[in-house]
Amino acid sequence: MMEPLAASPPPDGSSAAAVVGLRSTRPAQLENALDPTVFDETFLRQLERLKLLLRQPVRGGLKGGRRSVKRGRSVEFADYREYTLGDDLRQLDWNVYARLERLFVKLFVEEEDVTISILVDASASMASGRPEKLLFAKRAAAALGTIGLASEDRVVVSALSGRAARRHVALRGSGRVLRLLAELSAIGPADGPTDLLAAVRHAGAQLRGRGLVILISDLLDPSADRVIRDLAATGSELVIIHVLSPEELDPLLEGDLRLVDAETGAGVDVTVDLSTLDDYRTRLATWRDGFAALAVKRRASYVPVGSDLPIADLVFAELRRRQVAG
């Protein structure tokens, strides 16, 4: 079912018309589009009805659809304030003046956009698994980005590889979905080892203001704990989508093996038998529980998933259940 993100569209291009609900069909521009079986029109409509939830209003930039900490010109009443010189007389509440003979200005909640930063771990370890973890990460990023664009938020995609984060241009508006997909399709796995902590710090330095940070990674890094701490320390709300392949969740290994690290090339000699596998699973559960506990502590959302999880289940089940989307 899962096809590579950069898969070519069908030769006749017929189904490409359904992709992201474009009015005009230009197959030449859809070469890097997502697999239409995953992102068909119905699915996109469903995505557009979703919204990424924030626990607290944050200060945004442009006028948007989210409540801001600022008072503004929305229709939602927020508070009263005594009139001072320079205030807009249109905002005076004459009913209050009639009762109290004092001038009060009605304050309304400002609605602004929010920057949604999607950090996609593009380390070499993400290129493994069946389905590939990086492919899953890019699809999840596409789905979440689509939700963000539909909510008139700014969506910024950063690919973490090596020691840096390659930040793409911020996108805004649902019309930039194709651009988002194209940028995600261009993300490939790193050749060498990746220092996730350094890359995340680099990405953190690129954040402007507080918003929503979504990290999609396998966290197979010795300093994954610090990665979470550093991202939580940026003030943005943090969502960690921890993706592992089925082979990592339930290894099909047996015998005397030398396990070679895909990133570093380092080897570990193990004798895999049933007890070893049991120990591995225990170790894995403890490892993930550690992340979950840390996320709770840092008021972040931790979503452990397998790369074989359908994107629809991720979005409509997992993220909703954890109140990341709604």
Place this chain on the structure above:
Amino acid sequence: MPLIAPLALAGLAFIPLVVAFYLLKLRRDEHVVPSTLLWQRLVADVEANAPWQRLRRSLLLLLQLLLVAILAVLAARPFVERPAGLARDIVLVIDTSASMGATDVFPNRLEAAKQAALDALRDLPSGGSVSVIAAGSTARVIANGTTDLGRIRQAVGNLVVEPAAGDLADALRLAGGLASRVADAEIVVATDAALARPPDVRVDAPVKVLRVGRGRRNQAIVALAVRTAPSSVTRSIFVSIANLDLESADRRLEVWGDGRLLEARDVKLDPQSRSDVGIDDLPRDVGVVEVRLVGGGTGAPTAGADGTAAPDDLAVDDRAWAVVPPDRLRKVLLVGAGDPYLSTALSYLPDTEVYGVAPEAYGPATHPELFDLIVFEGTLPAELPRTAILAVDPPSSSPLGEVVGSLKEPTIGTLDPEEPVLHFVDLATTHIAAARKLVLPAWARTIVPGPGGAPLLYAGQRAGLRTAVLAFAPRQSDLPLQVAFPLLISNLAGELMGGSGAPPTAIAPATPVELAIPAGATGLRVTAPDGSTTDLAPATPGAATITFSGTGTLGVYEVRPTGGRASSSPSADGSPAADGSPAGTAIPLSSPAAASPGASVAASASAPPVDPNAPIRFAVDLFSVEESTIAPGSAAAIVATGSGARPATDPGASASPATSTSPGASVGPATGAGPIAPRAPARDELWGPLLLAVLGLLLVEWAVYERDGFVRIRRAIGARLPRRRAA
């Protein structure tokens, strides 16, 4: 623990080798994983839990080290010692006679005897040697003084029952000879002790008997003969059946001729008795007669009628074979004036050619030795031929009888109704005009008595030659005009030419047979009853006979000449002439009407001439009441043949007459050995428990190696059970 081969403990040197293999770096398959992060932590955990984890992972190593150690000890052959129950040198005599094939013990007595013998050898002291003698019809040494018990087991295991009468005395004699070579020897006899008489032998060694068998239920065919009637026209079968059981038995007797069932007869056999059964009118075309004793059980005569079930314990004596002697032309020479009655009566004899010669022409040139019977009519030569003779009206005294005068119209005396020559012959109306008065010789018996003790017809064996004398010429009586005359002549011819002679004697199993080589043949091919063939060649060129000794199987053997065309019958007794026709002056008589000996009278040769290339057949039958008597006898008679040379320490001591209680006693002058050395203890090697330990270790090692599989199966079952309960 004492070891037989302690050098084999050098195999323990493999232990460091196994450890070295474990210490050497294991060649592992490389497997690329996204990250070794979790695995590194896992390995760290495992190492942190040492040494238990290490021990657990080294369980296979420990098991393999243990396995190597046990195998090395096993190769060193550890043993425990115990007092030996047998002497240092054992002569094992195993009875393989026909009675050992009795099935009163499963599967038969021989197998039980073999097992008992091998069991007894467990008491053999270490280093003891064993000789094995098979006591069949002859005693055979099949293993001579070997210490290799495996070879002994193989030799004993190859023994089979011989369908022949056994000779235990011969075997004991041979065993005594083997035992006399050493000082500390003992003879162990495994037998059913079914002996007709105690073995007449003394051996200078203690004899121990392992007796097998317990039943005595057996009926046997102890005699079978095919008799030709004196007239040579009909044959009858004579069967003798013995019931050797203590209870009466109902059996069915089947007579088969050339594979065809000729007759079946139910016989009731009284205990410990013999029953004779005669069956007449055997068809003329039957060449081989087989008699089977089948069925059994009171009131169930048809049980086992198919011949497959043997209701007694010994089956080998329930079948017997007899070969019907082939018809052949008999040649009769009539010397005399040519009595037409006599020549006519002779010419009517079946399978007979009659030749005539005048008295003056008779002489050595006539080759009288080529004739089966010479009839002298009114004449006698000076020198009697060496063949059967019928003298009619002898003119003078001769070795055939003394003529003392003549009788006028002699009357015929009282006839013996049991006389075979007078079978169907009625002489009541016979009148004789004149006859010679003869004196009955000592070798003859009177057949037709005359007046005053003078015989009118007598017969007997004269110097081994069948001879009969008729005191009157037929034409001097009215006998030729009566029907009794051809009958009398036929009976006389049968008596004289061997028609009623003794049946061909059956050949006992494993008895050598002298086989004649026909002229022109270079050898013989003998086909045994089981279909196997043996080619025989004479030891020296031109030999007339070959001795064939491969008669170990019961049944009918067939002998054919090989290497050339036989020009005459291969029969050992031979034909009158090589070319089948008498030479000399004798002339075949062509017509019964022609009374003159010069004329020819037709030979009434109704039987075809004997095929010179026809095979000889002979039957091998057990016919041994002693072997068929399968009731186990007393072991004491066999034990008594030995001499107790040392105190018996074995469980069979009660059966052994231990006459000497001194360990240093000599076993007899025949040994010539010094004082007996103390008997070495018996050794029991511990390979059995060690082998079991090895097997157990292998099982444990396999279980350890496959423990993951067991756990998976257990989990799968555990996962399915709740589902089923829920369903």
